[in-house]
Amino acid sequence: MKGASLIAHDVRTGARRATDVLQDFLSRVEAHDGDVHAFNTVTAEQARAAAAAIDAAVDEGRDPGLLAGVPVAFKDNLCTRGVATTCSSRMLEGWQPPYDATVVQAMTAAGAVMIGKTNLDEFAMGSSTEHSAFGPTRNPYDLTRVPGGSSGGSAAAVAAGFAPLALGSDTGGSIRQPASLCGIVGIKPTYGRVSRYGLVAFASSFDQIGPFATDVADAALALGVISGHDPADSTSIPAAVPDYTSALDRGVEGLRVGIVSELAVASAEGQAARARSGGCHPAAGTSWGDGGNTPSGYDISAEAAWLRDGFDPEVVERLYGAADALAAAGATVDHVSVPAVAYGLTAYYLIAPAEASSNLARYDGTRYGLRVEGADVTEMNRLTRRAGFGDEVKARIMLGTFALSAGYYDAYYGKAQRVRMLTRRDFDAAYADFDVLLSPTSPCVAFRFGERADPMTMYRCDTCTIPSNLSGDPAMSVPFGTGAEGLPVGVQVMAPALGEETMLTVAAALERAAPPLSKPLLAGVAGSTGAQT
Template identity: 65%
Template sequence: MSPVERFQTAAGVAAAVATGERSARSVLDEHLARIDEREGEIHAFNHLLADEARARADEIDARIAAGEDVGPLAGVPVALKDNLCTRGIPTTCSSKILDGWRPPYDATVVTRLRDAGAVVIGKTNLDEFAMGSSTENSAFGATRNPLDTSRVPGGSSGGSAAAVAAGFAPISLGSDTGGSIRQPAALCGVVGAKPTYGRASRYGLIAFASSLDQIGPFARTVEDAALLMEVVGGHDPLDATSIPEPFPDLRGTLGRGVEGLRIGLVEELLGGEGGFQPEVQARTREAADALEAAGAKVDVVSVPASTYGLSAYYLIAPAEASSNLARFDGVRFGLRDERATMGETYDATRTAGFGAEVKRRIMLGTYALSSGYYDAYYGKAQRVRTMIIDDFDAAYERFDVLLSPSSPCVAFPLGDKTADPLTMYLNDVCTIPSSLAGHPAMSVPFGTGAEGLPVGIQVMAPALGEEQMFRVAAALEAAAPGGAR
């Protein structure tokens, strides 16, 4: 029995619940049973919302019995990354500084999920304030990879990826700033997608780096990822960066195949330096061969400035974080360590509330923005960002989509890279360039690498190119070793 057959798909669950073939309550109880069985060893969740979910499932069943159309996610359990605001429910960003904070409003994507009939089952663990690549930086303990609990699930959205991989929920939402959906999707063997910047509302997403952050789906199938993306995507007047147009019909494109599409294999993201494992490189070339066999035109392409992506990102993102995280001062919400003066209170609160990685990035970003260093560091990084955008634009003149590994390696052991931040940062070398460009990208499982662990292939597309990106993803899924998942 395949994982999809065992755990079922979101599309399948929604269809069964909507027709009365299954009840939302029975679906929920099955997923809660799986959580009860394995959550103790995995720690995917910061907050499990079992009672609230049962009440919601019963409401869905009552509405369906009354003849209502409850939406395209009827009765589907969904897990939410714990940096998405949920009204009256703790939202912590896995940080002590927000421990116990209950937002007075829902994020737009949460509202859209509920309007679509979904059942929120819990808030998932993450690297504190989404800063990390392994979900080991959480103030509430690390998340473990369900495929091998001695290894990391990736990050920062490791809890959301692990929840789907373990069958705790058919779908989940994460956020992606420099790869925080795609990299954990690759390490956990699930599908993960980052849309074009501005295609999913950021209203209610607690900001890390505002020019980079985007919300996107995790799923066990490309179809489920497309379904979830259609539900949460689209214009939102509450987000000033939201693109003012409806989200496209992704599921309608999945069966169109790749005949005639031009696909570029990005040579700078194929290895050499950066710790790329040979098995990951091999699976990437096999994925390209599979797409060529399916009728695509495949060739190697150069995106030269992508080699500077990591350096530019670790100046731009921390600079924006140093500004965004200034609001956590012990005055308005969250932790407050009261001292004799307000300045001492600020200092004590932030010292106690932020973890080491968050402090590291705040200091790096503040330094990059400081007088005398702004032009040399932040300004130069933004110019490199423009170079990356220009090089991608040139590549997309010749190709419809681009291909690379999602991660240079498979899931690594817990604790393996925590002592060396620079080694940890290299995990995002493949995903950061498209984030800096604001382009859509997604990870699709394709075979296995070292220790039999999954390898993810990254499919990248130009801005607003989600339709061709999902077409290629569906073709990869069908051609993956072992057949469609």
């Protein structure tokens, strides 16, 4: 046991005080968040009171909850009553929600202690946390690089040891991709598994809340706490919540694991470089066939070519290393084709902006946050939205407005929804033959600030993660060694709807086999103690 599980165990048994645990983490935040900028707000006073209440419960013999005394960071698009919730936008600067999100209530009820609100790409639109109105978050492994996004603050907070657990939201990969780039575990649950009540909406048919943790056991523990039906969210699934932690030790013997062929190809450039240096293409040494399974019958070779441009060879190598490890542990491994994933990115970048243009219409200067006065209400709306939204948010709102407009609806939004159905069908066909699917989480390791200024280059970060948002199926990222310059690489495990247990079983097996990953070296860390329990 370590991390959050160990803290909760120690606090519950009286071996450690919640107030002492909190102080260790707050000291670390104070020492290093100036460099990392994971937090928009640190709620130290409120956290001290909450930790003291946990200690009092332990003293009085009351059950302090499964996550007793575990500090948790919440992405700043999760509503926290009376605590600023900004979405890293000028539009909501200073806004204090009148209620808590259901996940915030659930974590608090389980004894977790909110330590602060974390930075994100404005309104969760981005893959690097560079698009925050309050400045970027830096990757704890290399402060000159991005932590990924949009939940970059939550991922960096856990990776830097500012909190053992964090929650984020995942619309196109915003939990999994930053988890991969920061060397930690991140889960996007099945759409509807976790209530979205109190999550500030971006693209409602994709948005899903999930946990970040340093290991699979902690992530499973947190997932169990936040999962379940909520009458306040009409898309919430009324299904019982299993004990996710019991799935961790089941082993992968007999499980069928499919490597998604379309997402397992290193760039030609990368392959050539490998050959020159005496290495070999990672796939060349494996004995697995091509699966021969092309469910929807589309030839992906031409269309997918642009999609493969960005795949680092090391990332694909780690994927095959993970597949090897699962085969060695008794799983059956083969390739499987999921052709529609080649079109996922394009479909997503029509549907998500369309939904966003509708969801963000509410920021009109009337009910919350910013208002810029105008002569009439329309001018007030226009000036408020000009001043309140950043560049990427404006672009996506206008893109979505276009995709939904009369005359273009069928050609863009309608077509994208049909591609979404293709994705659903292709995944269904793949899951008829496989229990879980594997791919890289991110096509690349953490990149430098400003390196992906072109929008399409940035959007390609989400190539491997978007398909599971289109289908609504669960997926997670597990660290599996390092790539270029010793930076963390994550492997993505995908499962059919409500297949979180099998997904966690496979993730736990990968974690046991994973090459060791060093902790981020922040200045002065050698002198700090307590946080890295």
